[in-house]
Each structure stands twice: as structure tokens, then as C-alpha cells.
Amino acid sequence: MRLLHISVLAVLMVSCGKQGDRPVSYAKQVQPILNERCLKCHGDVDPRGKVVLTSYAAFMNSRTASSGQPLAYPGRPDDSRLYMLVVSNQPNFRMPPDTSGMPQMTGEEAALLRAWILQGAKDN
Numbered sequence: 324m325r326l327l328h329i330s331v332l333a334v335l336m337v338s339c340g341k342q343g344d345r346p347v348s349y350a351k352q353v354q355p356i357l358n359e360r361c362l363k364c365h366g367d368v369d370p371r372g373k374v375v376l377t378s379y380a381a382f383m384n385s386r387t388a389s390s391g392q393p394l395a396y397p398g399r400p401d402d403s404r405l406y407m408l409v410v411s412n413q414p415n416f417r418m419p420p421d422t423s424g425m426p427q428m429t430g431e432e433a434a435l436l437r438a439w440i441l442q443g444a445k446d447n
Contacts, residue, residue, distance in 0.1 A: 347439040348447050349379050356432045357382070361418070363425055379446040400440035409433050 347353065357365075357376045365376040365385075372388040375381040385394055387404050394405040401407070409428050411417035419425035428436070439445075 346447065347435055347442055349439060349445065350447065352435050353439050354379070356428065356435065360425060360428055360432070364419065364423060383444075383446075395440050395444045397444040398441060400437040403440050403444075406433070406437055406440055409436060 361376045364371045365374050367375060367377050374385040374387070374394065376385070382394060386392060387394070392404055395403040405418070408416065408418040410433055414421050417427070419427065
């Protein structure tokens with residue numbers, strides 16, 4: 324498992340270096356990832372943890388249940404809860420959880436999420 328985490332981090336570092344120069348679109352790139360990986364549990368109907376990821380506004384208005392922190396701090400992906408959950412190698416901490424039956428984000432998808440947050444988490 325540790326090897327997988329190291330591999331994902333390596334892909335992220337390479338991908339972020341390439342992606343950092345190009346703007347990441349929330350509507351065209353981030354929302355489709357959230358739709359595929361997260362909406363089973365974080366849609367409009369009975370969202371887990373009251374976190375709704377159906378739109379940019381819902382994303383930015385959602386807060387973590389435990390601390391009330393926003394899911395993303397624009398410009399600070401390493402402080403952003405959603406990004407931390409996506410890249411975690413801890414089975415009881417990462418999203419989507421192993422018990423959900425949903426596949427984890429690919430390294431490329433996580434890199435796009437990171438780049439989007441780093442670029443200011445804009446509604447574009």
C-alpha cells in the first residue's frame with residue numbers, strides 16, 4: 324500500500340508540474356471527476372456529512388462535519404481537506420472510502436484537483 328501511495332505522489336508531482344501552466348476548468352475538468360467519483364454519497368439527496376458536490380456553489384458552501392473547515396482553501400491544496408482526503412493512503416480516512424465500492428481518483432484526476440485548488444479554486 325505504501326508503494327501505491329509513493330507512486331501516486333510521483334505521478335502527482337510530474338502531472339502538477341505540467342498542469343500548473345494551463346488553467347484548470349472547474350466546469351469542464353473538476354466537476355466531471357466529482358460527478359464520477361463522489362456523487363454516489365455526496366449528491367443532493369441525503370448527502371453524507373452534509374457535503375454536497377453537485378455544483379461549484381455547493382462545493383464551496385460545504386464544510387467538513389468534524390471541524391467546519393471548507394473543503395478547499397484557494398491557492399493551498401495541501402491545506403485543503405478534499406485534496407488531503409483524496410490522496411490519503413489511510414483506508415479509514417481517504418475518499419472515496421474503500422467501503423463505498425467507488426474507485427479512487429486516478430493520479431491524473433488528483434493532480435487536476437490539486438492544480439485547480441492551487442490556481443485559486445475558481446468557478447471557471
